[in-house]
Amino acid sequence: MSDETAAPERLTLGDKIGRWAGLTALIVGGFFPLVWMLLTSLKTEAELQKFPVQYLPSMLNFANYARVFTEQPFARFFFNSMTVSLLSTALCIVVAVPAAYALARLNVRGRGLLLTAVVAFSMFPVVSLLVPLFRLFRGLSLLNSYPALILPYAALSLPVAILTLVAFFSAIPRDLEAAAMIDGTSRVGALMRVVLPLSAPGMVTAALLIFVNSWNEFLLALSFNTKLDMRTVSVGVTLYQGEFAFPWPLIAAAVVIATIPVVMLIAVFQRRFVAGLTAGGVKA
Secondary structure: OOOOOOOOOOOOOHHHHHHHHHHHHHHHHHHHHHHHHHHHHHHHHHHOOOOOOOOOOOOOOOOHHHHHHHHHHHHHHHHHHHHHHHHHHHHHHHHHHHHHHHHHHOOOOOOHHOOOOOHHHHHOOHHHHHHHHHHHHHHHOOOOOOOOHHOOOOHHHHHHHHHHHHHHHHHHHHHHHHHHHHHOOOOOHHHHHHHHHHHHHHHHHHHHHHHHHHOOOHHHHHHHHHOHHOOOOOHHHHOOOOOOOOOOOHHHHHHHHHHHHHHHHHHHHHHHHHHHHHHHHHHH
């Protein structure tokens, strides 16, 4: 009997228990915090402070979501985060593609040393760069502007993007590019017409990682953009707490709204994202 028609291997009781345990851990660790945050956003302050704990709200109360936009300019925060995240993602990809292609395809002297330097740079703590970047942007009069966040976000995400794309570019057969160049296409044309389309999962993976990192970043956004109308979502969520009060249902509603773009992107590009993570892990 051929491999195609062979009966599937039956799982043992231990394998089944292991799979269910892993699935349970994934659901509890990955989805429970988001579900709990959603339930909290639908509660009132009185319901949140009840003891024993009231897990479900007595009714669907969306007043907290309305307050998110009335007590702070959250729509402006959302627009700022979206603008910064999209532009930093685009800038990082534009720089990472030629850099990764050169490291994967060209005979670059010291290629191993360059990749080591890329990995080392990705390990720098952001707090160690805060003061020099602040002084640089202050001297360039870029504080309280979009470039003050776009430039460092793109630079900090560049190592991850380069390493991800190098793995994909290296896995594409060179013969495909050679055939395209024999037909008259330049190397840049081969990159644009052959390599990039075949590396779509890697491009999506890199773009999503950059976007999520930019969307969630807090320290630089707190330090460089201090004007209220230039705040991002990650900083804006903290503005709802008072000196002596923490309106957790209101804060939870703001967090839920801030999570929506990331959840939507992962849902839309789930297959390419998972393919990019797994392929990048085995082809590097």
